Amino acid sequence: SQTIHQWPATLVQPVGSPLSLECTVEGTSNPNLYWYRQAAGRGLQLLFYSVGIGQISSEVPQNLSASRPQDRQFILSSKKLLLSDSGFYLCAWSAIRGKSSGNTIYFGEGSWLTVV
């Protein structure tokens, strides 16, 4: 079966420091990968998505970037964190359109980022 893991689970970083959140998917190949951010008590905002290695699309202009160095690895980064980057970040995956998984998006456990 497919699994998705992201880490670290909790992170406290000073303003201006770099960021790296990692996500890996097991048990599937060539997945679509996503990074979402969730503000307190709110819905999910799509930050980046990727349909293949090295293919990254950004949904929202911001201080963050994403990379996909391997088929099942997705990394969220920042060179210099801002206070406004604080939040809950979720990595997710889905099968390519048309596959039997029914186009469901499956989420990792999430990462709490606090910028101080």
Place this chain on the structure above:
Amino acid sequence: AQTVTQSQPEMSVQEAETVTLSCTYDTSESDYYLFWYKQPPSRQMILVIRQEAYKQQNATENRFSVNFQKAAKSFSLKISDSQLGDAAMYFCAYRSDSYTNAGKSTFGDGTTLTVKP
């Protein structure tokens, strides 16, 4: 662009009773998927139920069922025999079936469900 609206920021239900959470969406597409996700205090997003737009029959999963009204663009979630473990935030989500959209999903702002013993 698609939008998803959950008009009930908070709902409460007595244990063992039934509650319905509302969701409406706006789209010009004909093929898409709709989902309800549950987010308990652990913040893990858990899939509750999925509906394919081309299916007329409403999806059911044990105590969870939906009322899908495609023409009205409405997708409500009914929880029967509510249990304390159902307490969570519930998100309605829309996913395009279009290649050009890479299966991106749009989420509502969520409804916080409280279950009273």
